[in-house]
Structure formats: C-alpha cells, structure tokens
Amino acid sequence: MMMNKEIDILICGAGPTGLTLALVLAQQGVSFRIIDKMKSPFQGSRGKGLQPRTLEIFEDLGIVQEIMAAGGSYPPQREYQDDGSWQEAPTAEARSPTASEPYLTPWMVPQFLTEDVMRTRLGELGHQPQFGCELIGLEQQEHGVLVRIAGKDGEQSLRARYVVAADGGRSSVRNLLEIDFPGKTLGVRAVVADVSLQGLSRDAWHRFSSSAPERQIGLCPLAGTDMFQIQAALAGDEQPDLSADGLTRMVSERSGRTDITVVAVHWASMFQMHARLAQRYRVGRVLLAGDAAHVHPPTGGQGLNTSVQDAYNLAWKLAAVLAGAEENLLDTYEEERRPIAESMLGLSSRLLEEARRGEMRRGREVQQLDLGYPESSLALEIPARAHGPLAGDRAPDAPVTTRSGAPQRLFELFRGTHWTLIGCHVPRGHVMKARGLHVHLFGEEGNLIDSNGSFQDAYALQRGDWVLVRPDGYIGAIVASDNLDAIEEYLQRVGVVG
Numbered sequence: 001m002m003m004n005k006e007i008d009i010l011i012c013g014a015g016p017t018g019l020t021l022a023l024v025l026a027q028q029g030v031s032f033r034i035i036d037k038m039k040s041p042f043q044g045s046r047g048k049g050l051q052p053r054t055l056e057i058f059e060d061l062g063i064v065q066e067i068m069a070a071g072g073s074y075p076p077q078r079e080y081q082d083d084g085s086w087q088e089a090p091t092a093e094a095r096s097p098t099a100s101e102p103y104l105t106p107w108m109v110p111q112f113l114t115e116d117v118m119r120t121r122l123g124e125l126g127h128q129p130q131f132g133c134e135l136i137g138l139e140q141q142e143h144g145v146l147v148r149i150a151g152k153d154g155e156q157s158l159r160a161r162y163v164v165a166a167d168g169g170r171s172s173v174r175n176l177l178e179i180d181f182p183g184k185t186l187g188v189r190a191v192v193a194d195v196s197l198q199g200l201s202r203d204a205w206h207r208f209s210s211s212a213p214e215r216q217i218g219l220c221p222l223a224g225t226d227m228f229q230i231q232a233a234l235a236g237d238e239q240p241d242l243s244a245d246g247l248t249r250m251v252s253e254r255s256g257r258t259d260i261t262v263v264a265v266h267w268a269s270m271f272q273m274h275a276r277l278a279q280r281y282r283v284g285r286v287l288l289a290g291d292a293a294h295v296h297p298p299t300g301g302q303g304l305n306t307s308v309q310d311a312y313n314l315a316w317k318l319a320a321v322l323a324g325a326e327e328n329l330l331d332t333y334e335e336e337r338r339p340i341a342e343s344m345l346g347l348s349s350r351l352l353e354e355a356r357r358g359e360m361r362r363g364r365e366v367q368q369l370d371l372g373y374p375e376s377s378l379a380l381e382i383p384a385r386a387h388g389p390l391a392g393d394r395a396p397d398a399p400v401t402t403r404s405g406a407p408q409r410l411f412e413l414f415r416g417t418h419w420t421l422i423g424c425h426v427p428r429g430h431v432m433k434a435r436g437l438h439v440h441l442f443g444e445e446g447n448l449i450d451s452n453g454s455f456q457d458a459y460a461l462q463r464g465d466w467v468l469v470r471p472d473g474y475i476g477a478i479v480a481s482d483n484l485d486a487i488e489e490y491l492q493r494v495g496v497v498g
Helices: 016-028 052-060 064-070 111-124 172-177 244-255 303-322 327-356 410-414 454-459 481-493
Strands: 007-012 032-036 077-080 086-089 134-141 144-151 154-165 183-198 205-208 217-221 228-234 261-277 286-288 380-382 399-402 407-409 419-424 437-442 466-469 475-479
Touching (some): 016 303, 052 410, 064 111, 134 154, 303 327, 399 454
Parallel strands (some): 077 205, 419 437
Antiparallel strands (some): 144 154, 399 407, 419 466
C-alpha cells in the first residue's frame, strides 16, 4: 500500500457538486484531490436545467459564457390530444433580465456538457479529476482523516484534513459514516434516455398521454446536441426495453404515431423516484454535499442546482477554516443548507404531483433566486431592517459607474473568493483594511457612483450604512455607521481579520 502526502481536501465525486467545490478551492489555492468511482465522465443529459441562481454562480466561477454557448433556451411544451390536435404553452415564465437579476429564465444544458465545461476550467487551473478511483475506508483522527482509496494503480492511503462526500444518492461515504438517510420512495418509476430519432421537429418539447400518468411520455430536443431526451413514466413493475427498437415501440404505443423512429440510444436509465434527506451533513471532518445529502424527484430541475449551491456554500467555509478561521464555521454549512434541501424536497414532490396531472409550467419558485439564510447565525443586522434585502439574502446585482466614468456591475466587483464591503456615503477615514476584503464606497469620497439609482433601488441603504457580501454572493451583514466595530468582529469570526 502506498502512502501519499497529506492534502487539505479529498473530494469524493466529480459531478457538478464536486466540480463546483474543486473550482472554488482551486481559486483559493487550497490543495485537494478529486476522485470518482466511475471509470470515465458521465455521458447523460440527466440534470439538464440550470436555474438563474446557478447561472450567477457560474458567472462567478468564470464559466457562464461557455455554459450559455453549450446550451440553449427551453422550447415550448406541446401537448398532444388523442385526436392528434395539440396545445402549446411556454415551459418557463418569460421574463427579461433586470438590473438586479441578470438571469431570469432557466437554461438548458445537458449535464455531460455542463460537466465538460467545468472540467475544462478546472484543467486551466491546474487540476483534473481522477476517474476509476473510490474511497473504500476512512479513519477520523484529531487533525485529519486517514483514508484508503482504490483505483487502477491499486490501493493507496492518504491523509486529508477534510473529506467531502459528493458521491451521489447511493453515497458510499455516507454509508461508511452510518448517517441515516430518511425519507420515502415516491412510488413513481421512470425512464430517461438520450436518443437520436427521426419524425419530430426540434421546435417544441413534445408531450403525449398527459391525462394518463403511467403512460405519459415526453420527447425534448436537447440544446447543444442533435439528440432528444425521452422521459417516460412506468407502470407498476414494468420493465421496458431500452434498445432503439424498444423505445420506438414505446413512443408509438403512447403517442399513437408510427412516424417517429428512434435510430440510436446514447444513454438510458431506469430509476425510482425518492425524496430523502440526510440526518446530518457533518461527522467530524467529513461533510456531505449534493445528492449524498439529499435526493429529489427531478421535477422542477432542483437537484443539480441545489447541489451546486451546497458546494458553493461549503467551499469558502472550508478555505476559511484552513486559513485560520474557527472550525465551528463549518457548522453553519448544515445550518444554512439543510433547511434549503428540506424545502426543495417539498417543492419537487409537489411539482411531481402536478406533472402527473399534466401541469408542467414552471415559475419563479424553481429559480432559487429567493433562497437565502436570513435565520443563519452568520446573518447580522444592526439595527433590524424594515425595507430592502436582509442579511442572509442573495446580494443583488446593479450597474454602477466608477469615479473615472467606466461602467461596472456589482457582480464584477463580487467576483472571486474575497469578501466585499460597501459603504454608503461614509467618510473614507472609516474604511477598514483586511486581507481578503475588498472595500468600495458610494458618495463624495467614494470610488463608485450610483449613476441611475440601481444600487439604491436594489439595496435600500440609509446614509452611513455598510453592507458586507460573502464570497458566495450572499449578504453577511448590514450595519449602520456607528456599528462598524460589529463588522470587524464578524470578519474576525470568519477568519478575514485576525
């Protein structure tokens, strides 16, 4: 058995969760290793819907342009009646971007293309996932975790300061930790397949048999590819033939059409829907993220997006603790993210019932822009606010102007791994300086100008207020000018000042 040098973080799982974590850690200069028991990258479309909040995260990670280029907008839903007629409606509520919310509609990108963009960016930062490698044992120690991993080169032992389980709903790490995964099986089975087919246009998401839940089938053109995704409910113990001929017969039986032919199956999966939530997200130096911590029915496109946000929340906290912040900062990960997952379980289950009744249109409730942590122990307001965003809420974007007249967006100022402190008409002499803290001021002595009032519209600050934005784009604190010492105490707690 070989012993490798100690690393800061071992990430188990190289899907969107593990890749998000890896990208942030790479930007932070944290040493890590990312492994995945699959022999090669996932090649299916599974999590194809990226919600607006995820697109904001991808902008921060520097990959949103590549993600947008890899996919496309959702086509309208075309629901066919038994007589061959059809009705059409938008899949998602059409809304134009605003100054504070630059992305307001979901974007379709097959999961394998999303992961490819993420791996490419990770490679540019000097890292690559190791496939065909699995954690098979762990032993928690005072200052780290001794783990055993098995791969094509045999078994190895290494010590990591922390381990993150991002290894899916059947997480072997969660099982090793004996963390309960309560919930329920929803009694719904389905098939999803990526196929090449003939006989359908690509201008709509074609849906048949909507009035019969166990015969429903949808054929959605996959943006960024020439494939369609087939989604089909299964009845009872039905065991479908997932070959091209078998799927052609299924489409014909459920649509009543004989002109649709599946010519090739590129990926197919049959699955049972569950709603489960891990009893704990952390045991010592091992933490769960993504599907390892929660599994949802796929309705509403919440699973992948919730998982990306898990990793985005956890990554900066791990980096902060490794840099000297108190270790109990990691407790806020479960404190903030587990209630979000619990609410997503309820939303996805409700949307599943609506889908079984043939209702498929999605609105703002799935976009994740309104999710936040106002009850978190990391949310500080002095005094409490009656208007505008609260501590713990997502920090809005806004166009501003630099003192030299150059246009700028707040999201551009937030981008990266630092904290951002913004003062509203405060004297420059009050500005604090700290490693990892970027400070910007509005007002006579400031470097920014709210030229069209968008910043004030978004934040509703009073003269003399300060707003502190976390590395993950959420508001950590809002305080009045005579409470600036509270900001300093806050930053000490999270390891920025010390």
